Amino acid sequence: MKIVMASAEAVPFVKVGGLADVVGALLKHLALYDHDVSLFIPFYSPVRSLNIAVEKISRIDGLSVNMGLETIPFELYKFENPEIKSSTVFFIDCPAYFNRDGIYSHPNNIPFEDEGELWMFFQLAVIKAIEALDIYPDVIHVHDFHTALIPALIRTNYRLSPHFSYAKCVLTLHNLLFQGVYDSSVLFKGGVSESAFFALSPFEFYGKTNFIKTGLEFSDVINTVSPKYAKELLDYPEYSYGLYDVLQAVSYKFRGILNGADYSYWNPETDTLIYKNYSQTTLELKADNQNELLKRIGMEKDDTTMICGMIARMTEQKGFRLLLDCWEELKKRKLKFVFLANGDRDLQSKWEELAKNDFQILYLNTTFNEELAHKIQAGVDLFLMPSTFEPCGLSQIYSLKYGTPPLAHRTGGLADTIIDSSGLQTGFLFESFNCQSFLRTLDRAYSIFLQKEEWREIQKNGMNMDFSWEKAARNYLNMYQSLMRF
Secondary structure: OEEEEEOOOEOOOEOOOHHHHHHHHHHHHHHOOOOEEEEEEEOOHHHHOOOOOOEEOOOOOOOEEEEOOEEEEOEEEEEEOOOOOOEEEEEEEOHHHHOOOOOOEOOOOOEOOOHHHHHHHHHHHHHHHHHHOOOOOOEEEEEOOOOOOHHHHHOOOOOOOHHHOOOEEEEEEOOOOOOOEEOOHHHHHOOOOHHHOOOOOOOOEOOEEEHHHHHHHHOOEEEEOOHHHHHHHHHOHHHOOOOHHHHHHOHHHEEEOOOOEOOOOOOOOOOOOOOOOOOHHHHHHHHHHHHHHHHHHOOOOOOOOEEEEEEEEEOOOOOHHHHHHHHHHHOOOOEEEEEEEEEOHHHHHHHHHHHHHOOOOEEEEOOOOHHHHHHHHHHOOEEEEOOOOOOOOOHHHHHHHOOOOEEEEOOHHHHHHOOEOOOOEOOEEEOOOOHHHHHHHHHHHHHHHOOHHHHHHHHHHHHHOOOEHHHHHHHHHHHHHHHOOO
């Protein structure tokens, strides 16, 4: 099969969140099955500074996108991994949109003023690039709102292009909270006819445009990144953020495929970013990682103190508001906290103030630091993921492999990946999203933490779990192949 993917980010080139991990890993593992896979991402300024062998595609000249009355030129670069022959990464190079200090926003977390126009341009540029490269995709796989409009564009404005005659479209929802809602002028500037924009049309959303809504209606298959999240979107209106009726109408297209973990990168036995490698049989070496981590951040503990870690965007969705509400109670317990997080300005300022006042028990780092993320996974006792909802989550999958039992809200992919039962336990799940439920589960985890043999058993159970990308990629291929029958 010829598979084309489009995304706003992908490791190892650019990463803001879990979307990058998923797209980068999926690209690599699909290609291992000898399918021809292409990925299109923007050529951001940080990507230029990477030491990777990108090549300008000079044989294709004059590429451009019409945005209203303006013609915006762009160039194509490509990267080919010599170890994975059947995958190619194409970079859309347009300095006017992608040569900026931030990826999704200014450094102060204020969104770009032309955000909608930026993503409209990128999607049109991907379509133009596919035609210029003479690619005839069997499957076009788009990820989140940044690329969700592509299925609609190839079935309206580009419906006569032979390059898309047989293409089936897959839309993956990594997080429905972000939908790409903009003024309708963004559509018209990108060439969508005003006649296609009317009440209840696929392009209209309460007088505006919503890239995800349009993508839902034009895609052949919609998949979420965990089976439970797919069910939650269809069962609970509060999870859909205004799209519940649309989701019901397209429910027959829904699939749920659990994300995988890249164990070549996230594995305590081989991880070059942690202080000391360890495995199930040398689990006692995990303590060395904790000692070095605490030394680095200037924190001390005794044998009855549990170190809790958290690596996440600092948003209400990830549970930082809940932890704020619980903080006075948390301070009464034999706990210390190591957080790597940034995001919401209001939340971040509150947590920064707490880190100053309660520095003996709280360490907060608000800069993105991949090395520290690995050291936290290997060095803390308990990993916190108290998300209000979680489409899949990857950090808890990593923490299981690192022998760091996760404590999470029973929702979405967290419920799909963490087992909290008397028969087999890999972590801890709380039911109701409130302080009482969270603290009760935290106290239960702490009581088991003091029982070292029982705790060690939970650690080993988690390390035994297999959430490899080999399995996830096969599920995606099965989904693509099912589309080929129609």
